[in-house]
Amino acid sequence: MLRHYLALLVLCFTLPLHAADLTIDTGHGARVWTSAQLLARADAQPVTIPDDVAFHRTMRYRAVPLAALLPGLAPDDRLQFVASDGFAVDIPAAVILDQGHAQAWLAVEDPQQPWPLLPGNKGHAGPFYVVWTHPAVAKISSEQWPYQLARIQRTQAIAERFPATAPQASVPANSPVRHGYMVFQRTCFACHTLNGEGDAQMGPDLNIPHSPTEYLSAAMLRAFIRNPQSLHRWPQAKMTGFPTQASLSDADLDTLLAYLTYMSQHKVQH
Structure with a gap:
């Protein structure tokens, strides 16, 4: 044996x-x-x-x-x-x-x-x-x-697969909201869903029941995105921050918040 x-x-x-x-x-x-x-x-x-x-x-x-x-x-x-x-x-x-x-x-x-x-x-x-x-x-x-x-x-393009994540057609092409949608796809959508749509299964939905723009100030949300541990000290947390300009510039971060704020007024319940 x-x-x-x-x-x-x-x-x-x-x-x-x-x-x-x-x-x-x-x-x-x-x-x-x-x-x-x-x-x-x-x-x-x-x-x-x-x-x-x-x-x-x-x-x-x-x-x-x-x-x-x-x-x-x-x-x-x-x-x-x-x-x-x-x-x-x-x-x-x-x-x-x-x-x-x-x-x-x-x-x-x-x-x-x-x-x-x-x-x-x-x-x-x-x-x-x-x-x-x-x-x-x-x-x-x-x-x-x-x-x-x-x-x-x-x-397919994300807007085609998940239309509830896209700004309405009336939003101008040069709007910060539309640019923020592109930033969202590049940085957030890999882990989160929005309005119940998306492929990722790691993080919570970013619009329902509440958008983070509804319970965090803009300054606190910016700090959280740059360094999640600055808001919740949690060694087991999976979210990595975007601390550098190379991965997420201040201008892109501003448009991301503009998109999330806009979508908080356009919730879709499935």
């Missing part, structure tokens, strides 16, 4: 810990990639990220250019990145295809050399993680670095 137990224990320690599959569907048929297949690709290469969003330090990965994994993608397409923990974010294809500026990479965890745990008791980032080189050039937000990635798929 002891011998069998020891053999099982050795097997557990020798098996890959985080081997998994990644499904990619750009509308031309779904393709499932394994960690081993991605790591063995000819274009897989070492990539150094000086200020990694998830780990908050320099990280080195084995990674594949993300655009190389997305056949038939057009600049006006949108892609949805879905993580195993319920996080979901949309990224315009144009940003990924424009490799002359910021470049997106799919970092692939080697089961034999697992990544460290995320700081702040936030678990594990593997086995797939979208990282960026030169992200500030394209104003890539911290939400556009999805980890624990399970699926990438082409999708």
Whole structure:
């Protein structure tokens, strides 16, 4: 009995810990990639990220250019990145295809050399993680670095999929509310729903029953978005802030609050 137990224990320690599959569907048929297949690709290469969003330090990965994994993608397409923990974010294809500026990479965890745990008791980032080189050039937000990635798929524009999140047609195209809606999609919609609509399952709805603009002052809400721990000191909290101008400028933050304030007057109950 002891011998069998020891053999099982050795097997557990020798098996890959985080081997998994990644499904990619750009509308031309779904393709499932394994960690081993991605790591063995000819274009897989070492990539150094000086200020990694998830780990908050320099990280080195084995990674594949993300655009190389997305056949038939057009600049006006949108892609949805879905993580195993319920996080979901949309990224315009144009940003990924424009490799002359910021470049997106799919970092692939080697089961034999697992990544460290995320700081702040936030678990594990593997086995797939979208990282960026030169992200500030394209104003890539911290939400556009999805980890624990399970699926990438082409999708419709958010306003088409979730019309209750969009400002009414009467709102001018150059309104701060419309710009704030774009900022909301880039920064908030990855974790939150609004008016009961959205794919994410991590955070509360930002409009029903109450918008945060209804119970927090503008100054307090700005401080919270920059650093959630400034309002609620909670070590287990999952929300990460947007402390830098690179990820969320003051001007963009102002328009985000304008959008949330506007939507607080346009609640939709499902």
